[in-house]
Amino acid sequence: MSRPLVWLPFDPELLGDPPAGLDYEVVDPSERVPDSVGDVRFYVTPYRMSPDVGDVLPQMTGLEVVQTLSAGVDNVRSRVPEGVTLCNGRGIHDTSTAELTLTLTLAALRGIPEFVRAHDRREWEPQWRPALADKRVLLIGYGAIGAAIEARLQPFEVEVVRVARTAREGVHAFTELPTLMPEADVVILVVPLTDETRGLVDAEFLARMRDGALLVNVARGAVVVTADLVAELKAGRLRAAVDVVDIEPLPRESPLWDIPNLLISPHVGGASSAMWPRAHRLVRDQLHRYAAGEPLGNVMSGAY
Numbered sequence: 001m002s003r004p005l006v007w008l009p010f011d012p013e014l015l016g017d018p019p020a021g022l023d024y025e026v027v028d029p030s031e032r033v034p035d036s037v038g039d040v041r042f043y044v045t046p047y048r049m050s051p052d053v054g055d056v057l058p059q060m061t062g063l064e065v066v067q068t069l070s071a072g073v074d075n076v077r078s079r080v081p082e083g084v085t086l087c088n089g090r091g092i093h094d095t096s097t098a099e100l101t102l103t104l105t106l107a108a109l110r111g112i113p114e115f116v117r118a119h120d121r122r123e124w125e126p127q128w129r130p131a132l133a134d135k136r137v138l139l140i141g142y143g144a145i146g147a148a149i150e151a152r153l154q155p156f157e158v159e160v161v162r163v164a165r166t167a168r169e170g171v172h173a174f175t176e177l178p179t180l181m182p183e184a185d186v187v188i189l190v191v192p193l194t195d196e197t198r199g200l201v202d203a204e205f206l207a208r209m210r211d212g213a214l215l216v217n218v219a220r221g222a223v224v225v226t227a228d229l230v231a232e233l234k235a236g237r238l239r240a241a242v243d244v245v246d247i248e249p250l251p252r253e254s255p256l257w258d259i260p261n262l263l264i265s266p267h268v269g270g271a272s273s274a275m276w277p278r279a280h281r282l283v284r285d286q287l288h289r290y291a292a293g294e295p296l297g298n299v300m301s302g303a304y
Contacts, residue, residue, distance in 0.1 A: 004041040005062075006287065009069070014276075015284040019291035029056040038062060042290055044283055045069060045076065047270075054079040065296065067286055069279050070270070071097075071145060072220060073300055074193040087286065087298040090144050092278045093270035097190075098148035100269045101218050104241035105186060106132055108214055108263045130212075133157040138184035141191035141219060142171050149190060158186075165196065181208035186216065193220035203228040206238065214239045218269050221246035226256070233259045243269050 003023045006012075012024040022042070027034060030052035037059045045053045047069045054076045057063070066080050069089045080086045107113065111129045118125040135158050139146050142164040150160050161180060167173035172180060174196075181187070187209060191197045201215070201224040209215065217224055221244040232238045241263040248267055250256060256264065282298075289296050 002039070004064075004290075005036060005039045006042040006044070007040050008044050008283070009046040010276075010280070014280050015287070016280070018284060019287050021291050022287060029053060033059065041065070042067065042287065047275075047279075049075040057081060065286075065290060067283060067298075069283075071143075072192050074220065077300070085296060086300045087296055088300055089279065089282065090298045092275060092282055094145050094148035095274040095278070096272040097145050097218055097269035098152050099272065099274075100243060100265065101149045101188060101190070101216060102152050104218070104243065104263060104265065105188070105214065105216050108216070108239055108241040109186075113263055132186070135159070135185035136161060136183055137186040137188060138163060138180055139188050139190065140174075140177070141189065143190075145218075146190045149188060165191075177205070178208060181205070182210055184210065184213060186214045189215070189217045189219040189223055191219045191223060193222055197223050199223070199225050201225060201229070203231070206232045209238055211237055212239070214241065216240070217242040217244055220244050221248065230255050230259055233261050236261065241265075243267055 003021055005023045005025065007025055007027045009028055011026060012018045018024065025034065025036060028046050030046065030050045033056055037056060038061045040060045041062055042065045043060060043063060044067045049070060057079050063081065063084050065085045065087065066076065067087045068076065069092060071089050071093050073086060073088050077086060109130050109132055111127050114127065133156055137153055137158050138161050139150060140163045142162045146162070153160055161184065162171040163174065163177065163180065164171050165174055189201065199222070203225070206228055215238060226246050229240060233240060239261040243265045244267050245256060245264070250264070256262060286296055
């Protein structure tokens with residue numbers, strides 16, 4: 001009887017001590033789809049979720065588990081066959097994304113983009129800017145990444161207000177956002193993209209934000225209605241710092257390029273040296289559970 005086949009996007013030696021009872025192939029389906037596709041039982045997707053990552057799923061007739069390296073699974077969830085377990089990469093990107101969230105927040109508040117532009121012009125332009133200290137931060141999405149962001153916010157002497165889809169101890173529900181929004185100085189989005197969160201940040205949402213407030217999006221671009229954000233930023237009432245946009249890469253003709261009060265990073269929340277060691281640990285642990293017939297972690301149930 002043949003051993004279960006695992007497709008990995010990296011060398012199995014990087015796992016340290018992968019289970020001996022499994023066979024491994026290093027495959028990126030955006031480059032090639034080997035003849036073994038029908039034998040794959042455990043599929044670890046490449047980090048960059050191109051359409052090819054999901055296109056190959058119908059050919060995996062023996063598939064049992066899909067393990068993504070991303071926290072969000074909106075690119076593949078609807079394409080995973082019935083009966084196949086989908087696990088996300090929760091824990092892989094907590095550190096990197098939390099670091100970038102703080103970077104975007106501090107840079108936007110303290111005017112770092114303006115200082116860089118002045119540097120390029122060889123101009124000395126001191127500015128009086130708002131601090132992060134003493135601010136009320138609304139953290140919308142309180143899963144593992146949200147908790148990691150909060151841990152890094154706390155030393156900055158802020159008040160953190162947690163919000164998630166459903167209320168629990170210490171966490172407000174989405175339904176409370178209308179009363180929470182006007183009191184927030186910084187609003188951080190870290191929700192997954194679902195039917196409920198798509199277009200969550202629209203004109204009505206933005207209108208509830210207090211004058212001068214900062215919106216930080218490290219979730220998904222489609223959580224924000226781009227035209228509504230553009231209108232508010234053009235009016236000069238709000239500021240924003242985003243790592244994600246609705247269309248990626250951002251087209252050259254997008255109005256976002258020329259909008260004032262906006263800082264954009266090119267979807268690099270997880271792209272740091274902290275990612276791969278955590279990815280290798282997660283995949284190794286999941287494979288050991290799978291080989292031993294134990295319950296897997298990070299199984300997607302729709303909760304966040």
